[in-house]
Amino acid sequence: MDPIVLVPGLLCTDALYAPQIAAFEADGHTVSVADHRSDDTIPGIAERLLRDAPERFVLAGLSMGGYVAMEVMRQAPHRVTRLALLDTAARPDTPEQTANRKRQIRLAEAGRLDEVATALFPLFVHEDRENDPGLRNAVLTMARATGAEAFARQQTAIMNRIDSRPHLAAISCPTLVLVGEGDRLTPPDRAREMHELVPGSRLEIIPGGGHLPTLETPGATTAALRAFLRG
Template sequence: MAATLLLIPGLGNTGRLFQHQIATFSPLMTVMMADHTPDDSMEAIARRALADAPERFALAGLSMGGYIAMEILRQAPERVERLALLDTSARPDTEEAKRNRERLIGLAEAARWDEILAELWPKLVHPRREGDEGLKGEVGSQLRETGTAGYVRQQRAIMGRRDSRELLPGIEIPTLIVVGDGDAITPPEIAREMAEMIEWSSLIVIRGSGHLSALEEPEQVTSAMRLWLDRS
């Protein structure tokens, strides 16, 4: 098992996204959380994470965290021992997606968090979890904790991210790809595309989960990550 695990949450998420994984792996290794709120580009976020990380580490990111993980791998491949990409994509934003992000930025700048959450909620979770008010409250709390400035910077970074598909065939470390079977934002076919491009990858589809697999089905995700961390 690696000595250090660096986790990177998604857009509008805090470290609580990985609370189950942190509780499980902290007794076994050093678990670090990247800060992805101070910078407005993937390159700068990755540089900050690398400056804070040890020389070698295992790397796992969900959604936006996956975009950052791929940028870290682009900048310093020799430092990453193994890679986990959860509910994410190697593709860049489409023009339509960028226009929608600009609209969400406007809502955030007006502190209209309830509207943002109401719009995103059905896309973030599996249909069976839409009525889970406890989970919705946790996601909303993380969104507000990220704050307007942090959220806007995150959206700008996502909009400017590079196409990482060209990076994938060169990855030669144990790689885990996780996706919820009901992920409406980065669906299973996007995960399969990445898995087909990385020779050393394994694809795990999480039953009953949407886009926030680490929070929706934490035990399934932790089990997959344990096998990944133990993989030689």
């Protein structure tokens, strides 16, 4: 049974995958969560992941974690046995997105990271969960655990990422592209685009899920991932 390496998204910690980690470990998998907070480039994060990871492993990344996963597939595709790209996109930042990230970095460096996380929360979840206090607290807790310095490194890495679309056709391992149907940051059309570019990939759209379906709709998301792992 292949070990699993998970890569969280921006401002997220291991807690993003808590329901899945419990399920996968119960199934007998060894699960680890990559460090995506210590480097300020996507290639650097991928290199660190590969240094720390088992020789062969299943790889799953959500949002920023997906950007890292696609870079891992460029650096060491032979080491990944299965790939799951969750609520992510292959396109690079637009100028507007980059400008917004720079503004958020300035706010965080001024001691206003809670304000940034609070403003991002509605975009992180399905519109029906914008007032969910449990989810809001989970997102804020992960943001505080990440901290302003790591947040700045993450945003810098994201801003400078490449366009991954030209590289997706080279992915040859079994691949799942999963997205919440109500994801407003990386919507289903971005998932479909990746699905169409990765040969033989499977597309799963999770009803009721937003950008963080691992926490919003953990039952359906875990079931989809388990089915994928079982082939």
